[in-house]
Amino acid sequence: MYAYDALDDRLVRERAAQFRGQVARRISGALSEDEFKPLRLRNGLYLQLHAYMLRVAIPYGLLNADQLRALARIARRYDRGYGHFTTRQNIQFNWIRLEDAPDILEDLAAAGMHAIQTSGNCIRNTTTDQFAGVAADEIEDPRPWAEIIRQWSTLHPEFSFLPRKFKVAISGSPNDRAAIAVHDIGLSMARAPDGGTGFRVWVGGGLGRTPMLAEAIRDFLPGEDLLSYLEAILRVYNAEGRRDNLYKSRIKILVSALGIDRFRELVEAEWALIRDSALRLNEAEISRIRAQFAPPAYEVAEARQFAARRMEDTAFARWSTANLFSHKQPGYAAVTVSLKPAGGIPGDITANQMVALADLADEYSCGEIRVTHRQNLVLAHVRQDRLYDLWRALDSLDLATPNLMRVTDIVACPGLDFCGLATARSIPVAQRLSERLAEIDERHDLGELTINISGCINSCAHHHVGHIGILGLEKAGAESYQVTLGGSSAEDASLGKIIGRGFSADEIVAAIETIILTWLEQRRDGERFLDSLRRTGPAPFREALYGQD
Numbered sequence: 001m002y003a004y005d006a007l008d009d010r011l012v013r014e015r016a017a018q019f020r021g022q023v024a025r026r027i028s029g030a031l032s033e034d035e036f037k038p039l040r041l042r043n044g045l046y047l048q049l050h051a052y053m054l055r056v057a058i059p060y061g062l063l064n065a066d067q068l069r070a071l072a073r074i075a076r077r078y079d080r081g082y083g084h085f086t087t088r089q090n091i092q093f094n095w096i097r098l099e100d101a102p103d104i105l106e107d108l109a110a111a112g113m114h115a116i117q118t119s120g121n122c123i124r125n126t127t128t129d130q131f132a133g134v135a136a137d138e139i140e141d142p143r144p145w146a147e148i149i150r151q152w153s154t155l156h157p158e159f160s161f162l163p164r165k166f167k168v169a170i171s172g173s174p175n176d177r178a179a180i181a182v183h184d185i186g187l188s189m190a191r192a193p194d195g196g197t198g199f200r201v202w203v204g205g206g207l208g209r210t211p212m213l214a215e216a217i218r219d220f221l222p223g224e225d226l227l228s229y230l231e232a233i234l235r236v237y238n239a240e241g242r243r244d245n246l247y248k249s250r251i252k253i254l255v256s257a258l259g260i261d262r263f264r265e266l267v268e269a270e271w272a273l274i275r276d277s278a279l280r281l282n283e284a285e286i287s288r289i290r291a292q293f294a295p296p297a298y299e300v301a302e303a304r305q306f307a308a309r310r311m312e313d314t315a316f317a318r319w320s321t322a323n324l325f326s327h328k329q330p331g332y333a334a335v336t337v338s339l340k341p342a343g344g345i346p347g348d349i350t351a352n353q354m355v356a357l358a359d360l361a362d363e364y365s366c367g368e369i370r371v372t373h374r375q376n377l378v379l380a381h382v383r384q385d386r387l388y389d390l391w392r393a394l395d396s397l398d399l400a401t402p403n404l405m406r407v408t409d410i411v412a413c414p415g416l417d418f419c420g421l422a423t424a425r426s427i428p429v430a431q432r433l434s435e436r437l438a439e440i441d442e443r444h445d446l447g448e449l450t451i452n453i454s455g456c457i458n459s460c461a462h463h464h465v466g467h468i469g470i471l472g473l474e475k476a477g478a479e480s481y482q483v484t485l486g487g488s489s490a491e492d493a494s495l496g497k498i499i500g501r502g503f504s505a506d507e508i509v510a511a512i513e514t515i516i517l518t519w520l521e522q523r524r525d526g527e528r529f530l531d532s533l534r535r536t537g538p539a540p541f542r543e544a545l546y547g548q549d
Helices: 006-028 032-043 067-079 098-110 143-153 222-242 251-259 260-274 283-291 304-312 315-321 351-364 384-396 428-444 508-522 529-535 541-545
Strands: 046-049 052-056 062-066 082-087 091-096 169-170 183-193 196-202 214-222 325-328 332-335 348-350 368-369 377-383 451-454 468-475 478-485
Touching: 006 032, 006 098, 032 046, 052 098, 062 067, 062 183, 067 082, 067 091, 067 351, 067 368, 082 351, 091 098, 091 169, 098 222, 143 169, 143 222, 143 283, 169 428, 183 222, 196 222, 196 325, 214 428, 222 251, 222 260, 222 283, 251 260, 304 315, 315 332, 315 384, 332 351, 348 351, 351 368, 351 377, 351 384, 377 384, 384 508, 428 451, 428 508, 508 529, 508 541, 529 541
Parallel strands: 169 183, 451 468
Antiparallel strands: 046 052, 052 091, 062 368, 082 091, 082 348, 183 196, 196 214, 325 332, 332 377, 368 377, 468 478
């Protein structure tokens, strides 16, 4: 994995020292809150309902064990003993005191981490597939390209004050596990006719108040041209994007207003001016970055012991069926560590769990931990003959729930329990749903069925692309939950459609249960919920929820 060089280290340490002075001036009263706000946001510090929240950057979701231990120390010393992993592959601490923020940034810098560009109208953390580099179906490991984008976009002087925040995702595989269709720019690794690799480029995706799926702007882009083409897109957006209306400032609105063909014309014209500039990547630089992501020294491993354990222990068999991902290296597996125990808070992890997981990463997975955009963690390099011992260790930590991409693998934002923008609570709904639906899944083996819950229209939990999406709103002073069906963030990307009127906090769990039980009546040959819905349409579900359709 990539290790910060001297330039990275100097940058994050100087930024921490700079912010210490800014905080001191705010505490003394020399800076008003209006003056301080843009400064703190540029360092990932939000003012929430009860305290400050610090969002820490985890570039493309990759951590080493020592960094996870550093996050545990921060959770213990400065927070309430836990952190919350987000859909941006970052971590948030929700109970930060302003006077402690500079110390936290210094501690992060010492661990090769920071909070730069986790907020503000800039290019945010580039995300990618949590199985990058180990997935047998990938065309090429996308992580070196994500690192190249990180280096180019960090404190980019031209793109530090965009019309609105900007998000990029890369998929190395035709099986999209990075949700590229709902990003401002989505990149999908592709092959040229001559066998070389590059990207198919998508633009204009995003969720929130006006959800849209990205459109293809270029079918093939050579890797050497990646930065110049991204820069051309950003320049057009920076010049043409709206700044007079917060709700119409994202690039998706610009692409929709201009049309993809006209937007492409503007980008291609801009690109012609800069394609042959210093932005062109040479093979030596690409190779230098790739070398940082060389696979670990795998050992010879065999699967007979793994198969025997599966036969002997049904609980282990169920976990290994749900939470393992096929590895390109024979005898190995990638393990999803679930942060979604029944009744738990999605994405939360305690400091004690962080330390224990860091130790397990050192012992079983080459000291590496990955964060997923579904708020779980991954140990990507585990020998199959050691899976049973790892499972037992994870189970003792309450980190072995067998539910990857299943109905209790719920994605949820912090909602009104923490967020000043939220209009309803997400966490209690997720907890009650996971407890109730775990029983149904146990009886019926529901298979792949995703539920995403957002506490406001900003869609931080990506409710629009959950197979079942829940949006919490305020209605007449009470919480109301709107339900959408049919969303997907995979290669078959789709936006969920509203099923009907909303449900109260007391009604929402029963409503979701009704949807699932109705699906079980309609289900054919063990098909997925999404496939059944696409076959039947929403009518059976609407009738079950509201009466005659």
